[in-house]
Amino acid sequence: xxxxxxxxxxxxxxxxxxxxxxxxxxxxxxxxxxxxxxxxxxxxxxxxxxxxxxxxxxxxxxxxxxxxxxxxxxxxxxxxxxxxxxxxxxxxxxxxxxxxxxxxxxxxxxxxxxxxxxxxxxxxxxxxxxxxxxxxxxxxxxxxxxxxxxxxxxxxxxxxxxxxxxxxxxxxxxxxxxxxxxxxxxxxxxxxxxxxxxxxxxxxxxxxxxxxxxxxxxxxxxxxxxxxxxxxxxxxxxxxxxxxxxxxxxxxxxxxxxxxxxxxxxxxxxxxxxxxxxxxxxxxxxxxxxxxxxxxxxxxxxxxxxxxxxxxxxxxxxxxxxxxxxxxxxxxxxxxxxxxxxxx
Amino acid sequence: xxxxxxxxxxxxxxxxxxxxxxxxxxxxxxxxxxxxxxxxxxxxxxxxxxxxxxxxxxxxxxxxxxxxxxxxxxxxxxxxxxxxxxxxxxxxxxxxxxxxxxxxxxxxxxxxxxxxxxxxxxxxxxxxxxxxxxxxxxxxxxxxxxxxxxxxxxxxxxxxxxxxxxxxxxxxxxxxxxxxxxxxxxxxxxxxxxxxxxxxxxxxxxxxxxxxxxxxxxxxxxxxxxxxxxxxxxxxxxxxxxxxxxxxxxxxxxxxxxxxxxxxxxxxxxxxxx
Ligand SMILES: Nc1ncnc2c1ncn2[C@@H]1O[C@H](COP(=O)(O)OP(=O)(O)OP(=O)(O)O)[C@@H](O)[C@H]1O
Ligand SMILES: [Mg+2]
Numbered sequence: 001x002x003x004x005x006x007x008x009x010x011x012x013x014x015x016x017x018x019x020x021x022x023x024x025x026x027x028x029x030x031x032x033x034x035x036x037x038x039x040x041x042x043x044x045x046x047x048x049x050x051x052x053x054x055x056x057x058x059x060x061x062x063x064x065x066x067x068x069x070x071x072x073x074x075x076x077x078x079x080x081x082x083x084x085x086x087x088x089x090x091x092x093x094x095x096x097x098x099x100x101x102x103x104x105x106x107x108x109x110x111x112x113x114x115x116x117x118x119x120x121x122x123x124x125x126x127x128x129x130x131x132x133x134x135x136x137x138x139x140x141x142x143x144x145x146x147x148x149x150x151x152x153x154x155x156x157x158x159x160x161x162x163x164x165x166x167x168x169x170x171x172x173x174x175x176x177x178x179x180x181x182x183x184x185x186x187x188x189x190x191x192x193x194x195x196x197x198x199x200x201x202x203x204x205x206x207x208x209x210x211x212x213x214x215x216x217x218x219x220x221x222x223x224x225x226x227x228x229x230x231x232x233x234x235x236x237x238x239x240x241x242x243x244x245x246x247x248x249x250x251x252x253x254x255x256x257x258x259x260x261x262x263x264x265x266x267x268x269x270x271x272x273x274x275x276x277x278x279x280x281x282x283x284x285x286x287x288x289x290x291x292x293x294x295x296x297x298x299x300x301x302x303x304x305x306x307x308x309x310x311x312x313x314x315x316x317x318x319x320x321x322x323x324x325x326x327x328x329x330x331x332x333x334x335x336x337x338x339x340x341x342x343x344x
Numbered sequence: 345x346x347x348x349x350x351x352x353x354x355x356x357x358x359x360x361x362x363x364x365x366x367x368x369x370x371x372x373x374x375x376x377x378x379x380x381x382x383x384x385x386x387x388x389x390x391x392x393x394x395x396x397x398x399x400x401x402x403x404x405x406x407x408x409x410x411x412x413x414x415x416x417x418x419x420x421x422x423x424x425x426x427x428x429x430x431x432x433x434x435x436x437x438x439x440x441x442x443x444x445x446x447x448x449x450x451x452x453x454x455x456x457x458x459x460x461x462x463x464x465x466x467x468x469x470x471x472x473x474x475x476x477x478x479x480x481x482x483x484x485x486x487x488x489x490x491x492x493x494x495x496x497x498x499x500x501x502x503x504x505x506x507x508x509x510x511x512x513x514x515x516x517x518x519x520x521x522x523x524x525x526x527x528x529x530x531x532x533x534x535x536x537x538x539x540x541x542x543x544x545x546x547x548x549x550x551x552x553x554x555x556x557x558x559x560x561x562x563x564x565x566x567x568x569x570x571x572x573x574x575x576x577x578x579x580x581x582x583x584x585x586x587x588x589x590x591x592x593x594x595x596x597x598x599x600x601x602x603x604x605x606x607x608x609x610x611x612x613x614x615x616x617x618x
Contacts, residue, residue, distance in 0.1 A: 054516055073517040080518045090533045099529070100519030144515075151519060199382035 002064055002154035002187045003029050004050065009059030011045050011211075014338075019045040021211035027155075031186040034198035034219075038234070043191040046156050047213075050189060051080045061272070063154055079148030082155040083164065085140045087132040092129035093119070093143055112336045118150040121180060138169045145177065149184070156181070156188040170194075171288035174201055175310070195235050198222060207231050207288070225343065229335040232269040237307045239275065241268045247249070253303040254325055255284045259334055261342050267335040272298065272312040276328040283324025285309065292316045301325065371535070374593075378585035400583035406495060410588070417568040420482070420557075421550040424489045428546055431490075432497035437527070440505035451502070455495060463555060470559050480564035488556040493546040500545075504538035505531065541603040548599045553594075563614065568592065 004027040011020040020042040027033050033142055035043045049055040050061055052073035061069045067238035085168050087096055097115045106114070122142040132140060143162055148156060158177070162170040177339050178201040181188050181199055192198055198205045200217040206216040209232075215231045226232035243252030250259040257268065277299060282338050285301040288308070297316020301309045309327070313319065379393065380386070384400070386393035404410060438444070439451050455478070469488060471477065478484030508531050517525045532539075554569045561567065566574070575585045 051518060053517075072536050073514070074520045074522060078517070078518070082511045084509070086509060088516070088530055088534075090536075099516070099521075103520045103525070147515070147519065224482040282498055317415060 003027065004155050004187060004189065005060075005062040005065075006046075006050070007062075009049060009056045009058045010055045011042070011049060011054060019211055020056075023211065023213060025206060025213070025216070025262075027187055027189060030188055031203045032188040032190060032201060034202035034205045035189065035191045035208055036193065036198040036205050036216075036278070038193065042194070042211035043122070043208055044159055046208075047189060047191050048082070050155065051078050051157050052076045053080075054326045072147060077154035078157055079151055079153030079155070080157070081141075081144050081148050081161045082230065083160040083299055085144040085161075087140055087143055087147070089132050091132075092128065092130065093124070093130050093135070096132065096143060097147050097150050099127075100147070104151075108170040109170070112149055118146045121149065122146045123176070128280060135230075137165050138173060141165065142176075142236065143174060149180070154187065156186050157191075158188065159191045160193070163192075165192075172195070184300070194311070199235070206264050207234060209234075211223075223247050225340075226269070226333070227340050228338050229269065230338070232331075232333065237272055237310060239268075239270045239272065241270070241309070242266075242308060243268060245323075245334075253284075253305040253307060255303055257329060259332075259342060261334060261336075264336060268329075269335065270309075271331070271332045272310040273328060274329060274331040275309065275311040277301075277311050277313060277319065277325040278282050278328055280326030282326070284327050285325055285326060287321055287323045288318050289321050301327075304323060374533050377560055377586050377589045380582055381590040383583060383586075400581065401588050404584050405589040407584075409566070413566050413571040416565065420485060420489065420567060423473050424550045425543060425547045426488055427486070427495045428490055428493040429543055430576050432502055436498050436501035437505050437531075440502045452500075455499065464525065466556055466559050472559055479560060480562065482565060485557050485561045485567070486562045487551045489553055491552055493550060496549065498547045500542035501535065501539050504535035504542075507538075508534040525577045542602050544599045548596045551615060552596065592602060 004025075006023060007166050009020060009023050010018070012018050013039065016301055021048060022303040023042075025033070035046065037043050038164055045054060048216075049056050050069055052075075053257050056069060059066060059069070059208045063077055073080075085227065088099070088319065091099070095119060095247050098111050101111045101114060103309055111163070113130065116125070122145055124146070127139070127143075129134070132143065135143065136314055137182060145161070161177075169274060188200075202219055204216060205219050205222055206250050207222065209230055214234075215227045223235055226235060227237075229240060232238045240257070241252050242248050243255075243266060244264070245251075245259055249266055250257045250266060252268075259266065259268070268311055285303050288300040291298045291300075297313045297319075299311045299313055299316065301311060301318050302331060303309065311327075319325070332342075332344055357567045362449050381400070382396050383393040384397040385395040439447065465490070469491075478487065494504075512534065513526050513530055515532045517523070521529065528558050551565075552569055554573060557565065558570050559574070561570065572588050573584050575581075575588075589607070
């Protein structure tokens, strides 16, 4: 029922920082979109503009067709979950959740019902009387989520909500949030710089750099077909090899690979899982280290000039440090001037 | 941890000397005053009074000028503290949360007044008050003591407001609270204990303030401490002053203990830093 429409939004801070540059995005009803990008790429700024905490320098934000660009946060149908949970420490859990409902003049009985229901939803039934500092980090973050959900916002905004939690808890909460989000069908914008988070929960990801979209699309598509070397390097592990193409042959040190593109410099991108190693009389690379993960192995390789590459192998016990190997890429992409110019 | 235990193991002579000195200078006079308050006869060269008793308590509390001064001091401190809160708390909030031209200079000027030798400043103000016919009036004393509270009532609340997490305020806006409601329901309760301590300190400070009250208030306005000074200066009976001291020490001690607990040192440090 709720769609978010961000059109040509730019934010320039008073210091002159262009945090967000003419950014556009449409989020469909019930969709979960992850904003992904390195630190300082403008993810939080964008989210805060949707929530009403920053004013765009230019551009328009609409929710269900209503222009909210100049509305203050309290008049927007958005709910935000902050990284630092930002729970009100002078209120207990119940009061934290009831505050927004009280502002809406809801009768006390109804408030109680709603709060209990949402506590149940986030797995904290019976925690209403706790003070917020009597909760674990994960529970605090659940309360923060519940505080937004209880108001049934049209758009849910999450700014790295799990960044301060340990890996294990983060994975669990990520699944819970995805679950709840799908159950409620709530349109969601989720900021993270953990790519595994983005890949595992998003309907669509937007990779940002310098306040702009580098690429947007389904996670698996972006992973398989990154359109710029930046995205290639940012999403997943990727070998990025800079070299020269002459007569349809890419060369870097002893490593060559046929590449049917015009002569000139190029960046070759090969996923570790798409780089096979074979024994050879004329080795192109030397094994630097072998790591056995049980299910698979990772081999670090050095080209003659020291360029480091990674290869994922099924049988790591076949390789030894110092061993010479030949490289057989199964799938590559090539970039020139930040554009993809070849893909196999 | 290791450095802590090693310093404890060694005997810190300079620390002990310092502690002894402090005890002599601070606790010593207090003990003497407290002893005097319960003394009926204490003649030279005895180290301990010859006769203890409550006679002077009865006499002191029976004097109408004591009660008048007490009532006046309470009224004065209340009015000054309320006015100060009314003026300073919004100003402190503005200093802590808003950006406006001249903000830093203005903030500094609030504090700079306290860098002058106080008595010189008072004399200058007294000269102005003389022209305004404020000398010897209640409101004249209120004004002068108001100036004295500015430091506590700006500095500490600024630190308190600054320490409130901005995200908490934003989260409240997010769930639908207006800026005013956020201030009332989130910012103030969060900064509350520290601000309460500042109010308490300014009340106690006003209650015991002497120079301004004396210089501006005399002769019409006689606050409690001014009355005590006149007892001592007139060499009446030492016990009157001593009884009043002990009497007034108890509430202020409680107030200061409370303030210390809430502020906990951190807010002072933040005030200096911010
Ligand atoms: N209030 C502000 N005033 C001035 N510059 C700001 C402000 N907030 C953010 N910036 C700048 O805007 C740029 C984008 O910041 P933003 O917080 O949106 O990045 P981010 O992508 O969320 O980074 P991170 O992953 O570290 O959270 C940064 O260069 C930052 O320094
Ligand atoms: Mg951020």
